[in-house]
Amino acid sequence: MGYEFDVYNDFWELDNSKKINWRLVKKLNLDKDLEEGFRRELAVFASEHSAYYTVNTFDWFKRIFVVTEDSKLKVSTIQNYLSEVGADEYKLGSVKAFVLDCYDKGYPGISSDVAKFLESLHLKGNEKGKAVSKGCPHSGAYTMQEQQSILEWAVNAFTDDELSLEEYAWLILSMYTGARPVQLRALAREDLLFDKAISGENQYQLRIPVAKQRSTKFREEFKQIEIDEDLALLLFNQFEKTKAEIKKQVNKDLPKELEKNIPVFPSQQAIKSIRSYEEAKATLLGQNRPDVLFMTSSGARNLMNAVSKKCMARTERLEGEFIKLTSRRFRYTLGTNAFRRGLGAYHIAEILGHKDIQNVKVYTENTHEVVDLIDEAMAPVLAPLAQAFAGTLIESERDAIRANDPRSRIKAGDGSGVGNCGEFGFCASGGRQCYLCTKFQPWVHGQHEKVLQSVLDERETLRKRGASEFVVQSTDRLVMAVTQVVQLCQEAKEEESVLEVSDE
Structure with a gap:
């Protein structure tokens, strides 16, 4: 299934994000035979390759004539283009294959001299990563x-x-x-898989659509990965949100058999454009425009920018x-x-x-x-920059949000109190991890140095036991958070000393 277009129209719609504007080519006044061959070859390209790759090939081919200002494709045209683009010559690699295929099909506009020159041409690759x-x-x-x-x-x-739920799920x-964004925005309900292991435990998997393969079409190939229950529930809730939005638009429940086609991340504009229940059913069947309800590339870009x-x-x-x-x-x-x-x-x-x-x-x-790997000696310098501690420093327990609740007290490993929890709900973390929580209220006179030393001792033990640096690094942020609390407490104590002296 794909989008249909007239080869000789000025605009080709390849998917819900990618379009080709042939008026940009007309401005270049290309030789009529060359433009004819270009159109016919690109039409074949569009039917066999992804919209992204087709648009890129269109842009790169067009750029040759923007740079050289030639109207025909000659050997000198390619030579002049290469001398102008320098490090970007790798982009000609895709155009090279495109032009040679056009020549092999016998389409007009490509001479045998150009084909021979391109066959002998060795291009530099793109610098990776x-x-x-x-x-x-x-x-x-x-x-x-x-x-x-x-x-x-x-x-x-x-x-x-x-x-929002959508922002959090995407992040x-x-x-x-x-x-890649193109993969995430192509996710549908049927890609969330649930099963039970032999042990009886729930198992969750996610089918991720393959992207950036030149011949891969929309939701044609998938890679399956295991995910945990938390992520599965998060994505399911996001899907339920999309389903509810479509139901609200058509004022009717959708057939169960079509729910599998509902996108996880939708195009809000496309949903709002649905005018009837029958149109919603036809759209989910995806007979002509299979991706119309899915988030567009600009929508995905805007979503990540908003989160950032x-x-x-x-x-x-x-x-x-x-x-x-x-x-x-x-x-x-x-x-x-x-x-x-x-x-x-x-x-x-x-x-x-x-x-x-x-x-x-x-x-x-x-x-x-x-x-x-963070050097413990650098923690005092880096801690204020990293802003790992996210809670609120308080003078003592009497200033805590839950001052009269002994269950809110947070203790160090030796049982000494270090602060309070400002959250009224249940929390399974507790202890040292509280230093990374926004609800934590450490006391100015708490034994935070003991907590810091216990973390540093644990890191040293891990090293001696041969743990990888990746494992040791997992506590870097905790070191910074506790270090920052120690620093804030020292500053608060110094201020207290100054006030006591001034009162005398």
């Missing part, structure tokens, strides 16, 4: 501390209704799977700046984490959905640049 291999704090993989910071902020923001799914603007998580690498969230960085992070866990290039390629390992080397090279 520079931001990853260089550990760029702006565009590369997130550090372990940054990942923990993002996750803690997201959970708290969703709990406090600062993030968590991006972090968990490292999938709300993000209050900070990075210790850029003097405490807020962390910028992008789908690409989450993908880089998934590959980098896989390498940190000791997986090889072929396993990383499989996780990321690559057909080969040429794009994976960036995760396995320059290892000294991606290992970001």
